[in-house]
Amino acid sequence: MTRNPIGARYLEDRMVYNVAVIGAGNWSKNHLLGWRAQKDAKITWVVRSNEERAKARAEEWGVANYTADYKKVFADPDVHIVDLVLPHDLHAKLAIEALEAGKHVVLEKPLAENIEDAQRLADAAAASKLKVMVAENWNYGTFVSRAKKLLEAGAIGRPYMIRGALDLDIRYAFKGVAWRHQSERMGGGVLIDAGTHAISVMRHLMGEITEVSAQIDNYDFPDLGSMEDTALVLTRFASGAMGLLSATAVATKVRNSTSFMIMGEKGAIEFDTHDRSFFTTIDKKRSEEFTLEPSRGLVEQMTHFLSAIREDTTPLTSPMEQMGSMRTILAAYESARTGRTVKTEEIRAK
CATH class of the missing domain: 3.40.50.720 (NAD(P)-binding Rossmann-like Domain)
Structure with missing residues (x-):
């Protein structure tokens, strides 16, 4: 040897x-x-x-x-x-x-x-x-991998919409961490932080994002200064499908949730990585996938x-592949700043 x-x-x-x-x-x-x-x-x-x-x-x-x-x-x-x-x-x-x-x-x-x-x-x-x-890591976890296989197999027909919701209270993660309160080091708030995971999942399941419209605000996290604690992002994919992401870092729910729903011509796929639930609906018949072993992809x-x-x-998730997520997030910030729909191809290094 x-x-x-x-x-x-x-x-x-x-x-x-x-x-x-x-x-x-x-x-x-x-x-x-x-x-x-x-x-x-x-x-x-x-x-x-x-x-x-x-x-x-x-x-x-x-x-x-x-x-x-x-x-x-x-x-x-x-x-x-x-x-x-x-x-x-x-x-x-x-x-x-x-x-x-x-x-x-x-x-x-x-x-x-x-x-x-x-x-x-x-x-x-x-x-x-x-x-x-x-x-x-979400892209490598059980639920996203299962959803990807179902989509590739045509289980719900042509997918035309994906919706993601990050209802999180992650203020604890910012306490005592100086750089997380500095916009020049973070690059933004909840969208570029936790939201990066969701955008990556949406692209992995639905393909590249070409257009973005967004609104952002800071409602209940003054320590973030000018950075957002809440964001709504509307996307258009190259396939013509649509997407919607809502993300907040100051959720007031009993517990955090990260849920996704993909709607197709014949059915839907729904999962929540916090509740550990995964459902498929085919021809309006809903069934729970009991066989899944939930994971967040940390090992995988x-x-x-x-x-x-x-x-x-x-x-x-190579750097070149993840450039699509970066362009989407920065297009969302540009949209929120200007009030217009921004094409991701506009986001280029100078």
Whole structure:
């Protein structure tokens, strides 16, 4: 067996990839869940901007190496993958540096906080032989995968409308996190944050979005300043189908919900990833899918990424693919600002 020149361990006949998690804050625990489920991956570095916090997280996770200097990780020849769980404005910068250092990259959504940085990263990833995946975990989860298969099989006929509703109270996630209160680092409010997931799902199921009309406002989250806590987005797809997304970060419901409904000529598909419900309606007969094991795709996305590396394929949510989500979100902001319908092709890097 030929061993990898950069010192990877092997499990039977498969290489075990060493992973460095950069930005090990609260959300990184979800990435830990994904990596620990992989037999051919191991977290070997934890990076945080504060050395003591990096040490504490490394001890919590049982990881030997920690640092506050991410460049140490990029210089380590035994690191194969870097996982960036960072503020939006650092995504493109560090992902490009990681590629230049010869590392595969997983990065949190969104692609970047503006179209210029997003395009730079998409171009760099496309030009590289290394793999880059945006962690749009919903696209890899049970419900979205099942809906995609049903649509491809023609179960509900030609789909003509999709509706998504993100009824969330996520103010807790912003407490004590300074960058989440800075528009220049976030790029926007609930739409570019949680809404990115929903837009990605809608595109995955229905195809590319070509036109956007939107309204946004801040009703009950003054800490966000000029950024929105609530958004309504109307979309037109290349197929001619329509879409509607409502998203709020200040929901007053008993519990959060993230629901989608796809309407077709012969029936409908409905699911809610929080309620863990999945229904299909064919010829006006509704049935619940009891056989599904609900997941948010946290494990499946990492499995998919490792497969893309081994098989030399492009990840489903590559940076170039996710440019469609960036254009849609930024078109929504432009529509809200100008009061007009905006074509996504108008959103281009200068």
